[in-house]
Amino acid sequence: MTQLESALKAIDDANAADPNLEDGQPAALLYGQRMSSELERLHPEASDTLRIAARGQHIERWTVPRTTYPEGKAGYHAWRRDLAKRHAERIGAIMTDAGYGAEDVEAAGRMLRKEGIKRHDDVQALEDVICFVFLKWYFSPFAAKHTEEKVLGIVQKTAKKMSADGRARVLQEFDLPEPLAAAFES
8 A cells, every 4th residue: 555545544534433424424534535536637646745635624524513612703713723733733643654754744734724825836726626625515505505695705705715727617617607606707
């Protein structure tokens, strides 16, 4: 087994314990597989570190429920920041166990903490993949539960995080109604 295969297996094994099911599978496991699938489609040349960061983006996320943080924007941002740090540490341990060096571990951690969006290609590539996975598999259920105003705000925030190439691909691949499509026009 290669280092990459070992790391991905460890991530999948951890995420297989998610008690939350989606389409009959542990939700975190399915999410990681969707991330890897989109990464392969969008960035087939991706490095091992990017492949590992994509697969481990939500590793064991269910262990830190959103409800354990205060309501509101500040609580949400604290939850997301703490999760990113926790995910980076967990993935770092998995990578170390698989034989990766400190430089690779730090690179994956930087991606998972989203340090350098718009400045580092690998961090931006991960963010674009996250956005594609959201739009492809999670947007419709999200939109069904929220007001048009909230949906538009989320779409605008999603588009803002993406690269110009990523936004252009969204317009090519998704049939978004106006004004949602307008958010991706740059």
